[in-house]
Amino acid sequence: MNASNRNEFKEYLLLGMLCIFLVNFVFGVNNDELVMENTECKLLVVTNRVLESSYPIASFVNEVEDKDILRFFDACNTDQSSIRINEIALNAFKSEILSKQGNWLVFVHGDAKTFDEAVLSGCEIRSIYNVNVVVFAWPSKDKIINGYKNFSTSKKNVEKSIYHFNSLICFLKQLREENTEFFENNGLSLFLHSLGNLYLQKMVELNMMPESPSLILIILLLMPLQ
Secondary structure, three states, rough: HHHHHHHHHHHHHHHHHHHHHHHHHHHHOHHHHOOEEEEEEEEEEEEEEEEEEEEOOOOOEEEEEEOOOEEEEEEEEEEEEEEEEEEEEEEHHHHHHOOOOOOEEEEOOOOOHHHHHHHHHHHHHHHOOEEEEEEEEEEOOOOOHHHHHHHHHHHHHHHHHHHHHHHHHHHHHHHHHHHHHHHHHOOOEEOOOOHHHHHHHHHHHHOOOOOOOOEEEEEOOOOOOO
8 A cells, every 4th residue: 555545544534533523513412421222223225235135135245236226225223233124115215204203314334334334333323313314325345355455445436336326315305305394394414424425525526416505414524635
C-alpha cells in the first residue's frame, strides 16, 4: 500500500469514528448510557447485492447486480448476531414506510459489512435512537480479502452501483412528493457512514443530485478528503 492509499484508508477510519460521535451528538445520546435491548427489532432493507441463493434463506455475494435491480426486504434480528428477512414487492415496501409513524432514517453503511452485519447495524440504530430505519445494504465485504484490498474493492463497488443508489434517492423523492401530509409529521433523513459517503460524492460529481434540496435532511455530511 503506497502512502497516498494508506492516508485515504485512514481518512475513512476517522470518518467512521466521527460519524458515531456526531450521531450521538445530534440525537443527544450519551455513550455511557447506550444499552442495546435484547428485543426483536424490525426494519426495511434495500440491496443491490447479487443474490446467491434464496432457499432455505437468502444469501448474497459481494458483487453488484449488473442490471438495474434493487431488492426490497423487511427484516428483524432474531438475536444480537443473526437476522430473519423476507423479500417484498416495491408496493409493499412503500406501504411499510407509510404505515409507521415516526421519523425515518435511510442508513448507508461503510466498508467491510456483510449483508447480515449491515442489517444488524441498522437494528442498533433503530434500538438506540428510536427511529424507523431503511438500510441500503451494498456489497462491501469480500469473504477472502480484508484490509485495504477489501476497501479498494468496495470503492469500485460504489462506482458500479451509483445508479442503484440514485434509483433509491429518486424513489424516496417521489414517495415524499406523493405523500406530503405524511412527511409533514414524519421526518426523512439520510445517514451515510464512512465509505458510504462516497455515494454522495459520486452523485455530486456526476450531477445526479435531486433538484429539490428539501428531499432529505442530511444529518451527517462527512465527505472523503480527495
